[in-house]
Structure formats: C-alpha cells, structure tokens
Amino acid sequence: MTLAAPEPAISTQPDASLIGALRAHGVRHLAVAEPAAPYSAVESTSLIAHLADHPDPRLREALIPLFLRQPELADQTPGLVDRLPPLAANVLRHFYTAAVYLQRFWLSTLRMHLGGFPLLPDYFGRAHYGLPGPDDRFGEAGLRGLARLYTDKTGLDWLSVYESMMNLFLQQLNLEQRHHG
Numbered sequence: 001m002t003l004a005a006p007e008p009a010i011s012t013q014p015d016a017s018l019i020g021a022l023r024a025h026g027v028r029h030l031a032v033a034e035p036a037a038p039y040s041a042v043e044s045t046s047l048i049a050h051l052a053d054h055p056d057p058r059l060r061e062a063l064i065p066l067f068l069r070q071p072e073l074a075d076q077t078p079g080l081v082d083r084l085p086p087l088a089a090n091v092l093r094h095f096y097t098a099a100v101y102l103q104r105f106w107l108s109t110l111r112m113h114l115g116g117f118p119l120l121p122d123y124f125g126r127a128h129y130g131l132p133g134p135d136d137r138f139g140e141a142g143l144r145g146l147a148r149l150y151t152d153k154t155g156l157d158w159l160s161v162y163e164s165m166m167n168l169f170l171q172q173l174n175l176e177q178r179h180h181g
Helices: 013-024 044-052 057-061 063-069 071-083 086-105 107-114 136-154 158-180
Strands: 009-011 030-032
Touching: 013 030, 013 044, 013 057, 044 057, 044 063, 044 071, 044 086, 057 063, 057 086, 063 071, 063 086, 063 158, 071 086, 086 107, 086 136, 086 158, 107 158, 136 158
Parallel strands: 009 030
Antiparallel strands: none
16 A cells, blocks of 8 residues: 555534544644634543544544554444444444554554554454454455445445545654654
C-alpha cells in the first residue's frame, strides 16, 4: 500500500466539539473551518457513538485512527455495537474491523511511532463478516476481504478509503515525531 499526500480535511463549526475530542485522543488530521470556543470533554464511549452515527464520512472514518491511537478503547466496542441503532452499529463494526487489520498490516511502523500497545481484538472480522483472522498475511487478507464486502454493497473503493485514513494517520505521526523528537 502506497502513501500519497492527502488534502487537509476541514469541517464546519458544529463538529468542533467532536474534532476537539478527537484531538484530545491524539487524532489530529481534521480541523474546523473557524476557530472555536474551548472544547468540552467528551467521554470516549460517547465520542465513538457520535462518530459512528455522524452524517459526515470524514468523521465516521476517524474511528480508524482513533482505535489505532487508543487501542484500549477496543473493549468498549462490542457492548456499544449492541446499543447503537443498526446503521451506526454497522459503521462501528466496519471501521473497527478495518482498524484491526490495518494495525496488523502496519504494526512495525506503528510501534516505531507509538511504542508498545495492545493489539486490537478481532471482535467482528471472523465472527460477523466471515473474514480471515487479523494475523493472516499481516492483516492484508482480511482488509482486502472487508473492502470487497463494502465495495460490493456501496460501489465505493473502500481499500482506497482505508489507505487514505492510514496515510493521514502516518503523516500525523511523522509530523509529531519531527516536532517532538
């Protein structure tokens, strides 16, 4: 998977609190169009639920780097999927599963930037989607299978979406490393 320079994602003011909460969780690739008042804290379960149910695809897709940056949030996912409306539950399952496979695929690079962290458990890949396990071909088999499933449903090139999210996240990590170290 190759990484290309992305366009910066800018969102509007009503999303400022979600973007602020993402920034507090270390996900900084989104920005608001205008400076906002100080962000209020958003509890992580609420943040995940709001992202999964958000109409803006950029905010829904931010679930991927959120789980990569904060893998300890994974334990909230199965219970939250059970409590969300069906469409939001599907979004959460989808992007959590993408994060599981991407974490395995980019494990060495992520560990260089983030140090040690727990691996995201495979809650949905095999059980819900019938995909290969996350360690099969370093997550690539499952990621490609997940992309095919959603491409067949929507007509979108989901593999490109996952690569774009990973590109944004790795660029953020590279910038942070240059700035702090």
